Amino acid sequence: MVKAIKPVVSYDDSFAMLDIRVGRVVEVELETRTHKPTYRMVVDFGKYGKYVSFGRFTCHPxxxxxDRLVLGVLNFAPRKMGPVTSEVLILGVQYPKAESGEATFVSPAVNAKIGSKLF
Structure with missing residues (x-):
């Protein structure tokens, strides 16, 4: 049985409004002040700047x-996560067989240029 999907939306009213770009993680450390173990990552998006992101990618050492390439949504408002604030959303999907919320990265398959736009 095929599971139902969300309603169809127009490209211009949805995806086209997002600024999703390639960045490189230049700093990473375990953050323990959040409710669950989280990484604090500084991500370099080239001419678009460096942003701090907090994410549950801790199944990865x-x-x-x-130095991993990641995809980040640059035009979402900063989001509080307990005592910390994430400036950019790094895209991920559920890590296989991990607890809910634990993610693995959505990344380019090749060494894409930093700051490149997802389309």
Missing amino acids: VEEVK
């Missing part, structure tokens, strides 16, 4: 996260 720190050394695997540093």
